[in-house]
Amino acid sequence: MDKINTIIKGSGSFIPAVAKLNRDFIPNRFYDAQQVVIDTPGEEIVNKFRQITGIGERRYVTDDQHTSEIAAWAAQKALEDAGTDPETIDQLIVAHNFGDVEQGSIQSGAVPSLAARVKHILGIRNPNCVAYDILFGCPGWLQGVIQADAFIRAGVAKRCLVIGAEVLSRVLDGHDRDSMIFSDGAGAMVLEAAEATAGGPGILSSAAQTYAIQELNYISTGVSNSPEDDSGIKYVKMQGRRVYEFALKHVPEAIKSCIDATGIPISQIKKIFIHQANEKLDEAIIKAMYKLYDLAPDLASVMPMNIHELGNSSVATIPTLFDMVRKGELPEHTLHPGDVIVFASVGAGMNINAVCYRM
Structure with missing residues (x-):
C-alpha cells in the first residue's frame, strides 16, 4: 500500500445482565467527603441525581464475572463482526483502570495483564499477537485506538483489537453519592490497515x-x-x-x-x-x-x-x-x-x- 489508513472492521460489546435501579440506593446512608452524614431523604437524593446525570439505572456484572472475561466476550463479538481470524491480530490492547477484582475481595489482579488474560480466553496462540494493557482513565479505550492507529500507520501492525472493559461495581463506596454514577461493561473494536483513498473510510x-x-x-x-x-x-x-x-x-x-x-x-x-x-x-x-x-x-x-x-x-x-x-x-x-x-x-x-x- 502506498498510503495507509486505519479503518474500523468490526465492533462488539457486552452489556451486563444485572440492572441496578436508582431506587435501590434509597436505603443507603450517604456521607459527604468530610464524612459528615447527609440528612436529605434518600428518595430526594436519587431524584436529584437523576435530574443532574440523566441516569435512571446502570448495569452490574454477576458475582462470578470478571473484567477480563467480559472484555473477552466483547472482543469475540467484534472479531465475529469483522470476520477476522483472531490469530491474525497483531496488537491486543485492553483499556481498564482497576484490573480483575474478585467479588468480596479488596485486591486488584493485574498480573498477568488483562490483555494477556483476554488473549488466553480467546485461545490466540500466535506469539506475535502482542497483548498489553493501557491505563488512561475513562479515555483509555480511545487512547488505545489512537495508539493502534499509530502502529498501523507506521507499518508495525496490520490489525489491532482494542477493548475497553471495567467492573466498577466492586470498587464503589456505598456511602458516597457519586457511587451511583458508575457501572460495568465492555466494548471492543477491530481496526485494520487499508489503502487510503480520497473520501474513503x-x-x-x-x-x-x-x-x-x-x-x-x-x-x-x-x-x-x-x-x-x-x-x-x-x-x-x-x-x-x-x-x-x-x-x-x-x-x-x-x-x-x-x-x-x-x-x-x-x-x-x-x-x-x-x-x-x-x-x-x-x-x-x-x-x-x-x-x-x-x-x-x-x-x-x-x-x-x-x-x-x-x-x-x-x-x-x-x-x-x-x-x-x-x-x-x-x-x-x-x-x-x-x-x-x-x-x-x-x-x-x-x-x-x-x-x-x-x-
Missing part, C-alpha cells in the same frame, strides 16, 4: 492531552465517606464540581482542534460519540464546542446516549455506544458510509482525547 485525525498538576486527583481513590469504616479499603473517588469545570473548560477546545485538523466543516459532523460521564456535562461540552464555531447543535441528532440505562462504565462507554448505534440498537441514530463522526473522552489523569473518523 478511516481515521482522519486525533488529539490527546494530559493535565496532571492541580488536576491530578480530581478522580482518584480514597477511603470510604463513612466515619464508621476503618477497613482502609480504597474506593474510586471523584471531585464532581472540579471535574465538571475542568471538562467544560478544556474538552470543547480539544474536540475542536481534532475537527479542525481534518479540514472538514463542523456542519458535516454527523455524530459525536462522547464518553457517557453525565448527561448534563456531556450536553454542556457539546454546546460549548459548537459555540466556538458560533453555532448551536441539534443535540438529539448529533449526540447519541446510552447513559440513561447503562450508567458510566468508564472505558467501555464509547465502544459500547458506538456498537449499539452501528447495529441499530438505538434506532433514532444511524450511520452511513461517508459520515464523519467524532469520538471524545475525558477522565482521570486528567486526560482528554478525541478522534475523527469517516465511515
